[in-house]
Amino acid sequence: MNLKRLLRRLPEPPSESDFRSPVHDERVAARIGLWLGVAFGLCFATGLLSHGIQNPPGWFTWPTRPVSLYRITQGVHVVSGIASIPLLLAKLWSVYPKLFSRPAIRSLPHALERGSILVLVAAAFFELATGLFNVAQNYPWSFFFPTAHYAAAWIAVGALLVHIAVKLPVIRTALRRPVREPEEASKRTSALSRRGFLLGTGAATGAAVLATAGSTVPWLRDMSVLAWRSGKGPQGVPVNRTATAAGVARVNPQWTLEVVGPRTARFTLAQLQAMPQVEAELPIACVEGWSASAHWTGVRVADLLKAAGAEPMSTVVVESLERAGKYRSSVLPPIHAADPLTLLALRLNGEELDIDHGYPCRLIAPSRPGVLQTKWVSRLEVMP
Numbered sequence: 001m002n003l004k005r006l007l008r009r010l011p012e013p014p015s016e017s018d019f020r021s022p023v024h025d026e027r028v029a030a031r032i033g034l035w036l037g038v039a040f041g042l043c044f045a046t047g048l049l050s051h052g053i054q055n056p057p058g059w060f061t062w063p064t065r066p067v068s069l070y071r072i073t074q075g076v077h078v079v080s081g082i083a084s085i086p087l088l089l090a091k092l093w094s095v096y097p098k099l100f101s102r103p104a105i106r107s108l109p110h111a112l113e114r115g116s117i118l119v120l121v122a123a124a125f126f127e128l129a130t131g132l133f134n135v136a137q138n139y140p141w142s143f144f145f146p147t148a149h150y151a152a153a154w155i156a157v158g159a160l161l162v163h164i165a166v167k168l169p170v171i172r173t174a175l176r177r178p179v180r181e182p183e184e185a186s187k188r189t190s191a192l193s194r195r196g197f198l199l200g201t202g203a204a205t206g207a208a209v210l211a212t213a214g215s216t217v218p219w220l221r222d223m224s225v226l227a228w229r230s231g232k233g234p235q236g237v238p239v240n241r242t243a244t245a246a247g248v249a250r251v252n253p254q255w256t257l258e259v260v261g262p263r264t265a266r267f268t269l270a271q272l273q274a275m276p277q278v279e280a281e282l283p284i285a286c287v288e289g290w291s292a293s294a295h296w297t298g299v300r301v302a303d304l305l306k307a308a309g310a311e312p313m314s315t316v317v318v319e320s321l322e323r324a325g326k327y328r329s330s331v332l333p334p335i336h337a338a339d340p341l342t343l344l345a346l347r348l349n350g351e352e353l354d355i356d357h358g359y360p361c362r363l364i365a366p367s368r369p370g371v372l373q374t375k376w377v378s379r380l381e382v383m384p
């Protein structure tokens with residue numbers, strides 16, 4: 001009895017029609033949805049590429065040219081992800097009154113459609129949040145980021161395709177209708193606030209991109225106040241993992257490079273320095289969304305392979321002095337091993353390689369993710 005009376009005294013929940021702002025409108029939602037769809041599409045495609053390069057299936061080859069190809073695709077990945085954050089928030093703001101449309105569930109297809117939106121929103125938030133923490137090099141979770149981020153991307157895209165398919169007729173009409181219709185000319189406020197909201201969303205998206213893209217776009221560096229890597233570090237290049245963190249701060253003076261092929265060859269640092277030196281301008285492009293170009297000098301991997309009696313067109317495992325750590329080794333596919341710009345670098349920007357950049361020698365190859373540019377190399381092994 002008491003409970004009934006209490007319930008009666010609670011305010012009625014709002015209904016969809018209580019939200020009168022002109023921003024809650026299909027024309028606004030469809031336009032922002034279109035921009036968001038483009039950003040998500042770019043982010044998904046470039047993410048698949050990055051995943052493919054790091055876990056290549058048999059049929060996949062990633063070209064070695066242009067040398068900045070990975071820098072560009074990963075830059076697009078991070079920038080489109082950043083742009084998606086304000087776009088997603090604006091899109092949700094435009095449509096959230098639909099949460100209060102009643103009846104909440106009209107039919108089974110309607111229930112499935114609403115369920116797919118729940119999945120879409122959850123997966124999109126997960127992707128953008130984990131991606132953002134990742135570029136901030138902050139991992140406040142226990143799962144392995146690449147696996148979770150990759151899996152949730154498929155969930156988000158699947159739910160997005162369902163959403164677009166269901167809404168296609170609505171999207172079509174909404175996009176064809178002008179944001180400001182002629183009969184609204186007198187009611188200036190409503191038409192203006194729709195345009196204003198779209199312009200504001202565009203401006204917020206632009207600002208988010210400009211504030212961060214300098215991490216990877218050199219000419220935006222000075223403008224990007226929120227960029228996570230500013231280009232500081234020894235020899236003008238940021239450091240991802242320091243020698244101390246990797247446990248290799250003191251290199252044994254007896255260090256030699258071992259090249260295991262049909263016959264095994266060993267090189268001291270002096271011997272490497274006496275070999276033909278190649279100079280190249282190549283970027284380090286970290287999957288975490290920063291990149292920096294630098295001037296490298298070193299020995300061609302192809303020359304080392306020949307010295308070990310191997311074909312340059314070989315699959316080569318590159319191993320580091322680092323004992324543990326996910327990135328202590330990487331694999332060079334044949335076209336990357338044979339590329340004349342794939343180097344074991346001994347010098348960076350005119351100086352002997354800093355210990356934090358991989359002294360005595362580190363791999364630097366064109367169009368590779370930073371995570372595959374192994375530092376403190378001790379061994380190359382040609383796969384049979």
Ligand SMILES: Nc1nc2c(c(=O)[nH]1)N[C@H]1C(S)=C(S)[C@@H](COP(=O)(O)O)O[C@H]1N2
Nearest residue numbers: 238239240241286320327357370371373375
């Ligand atoms: N042995 C080893 N090499 C490594 C890493 C590592 O953790 N261990 N990190 C990689 C990553 S993620 C990047 S982005 C580049 C960065 O190189 P830098 O620190 O010289 O800028 O080194 C790569 N090489």
Ligand SMILES: [Mo]
Nearest residue numbers: 286287370371
């Ligand atoms: Mo990296």
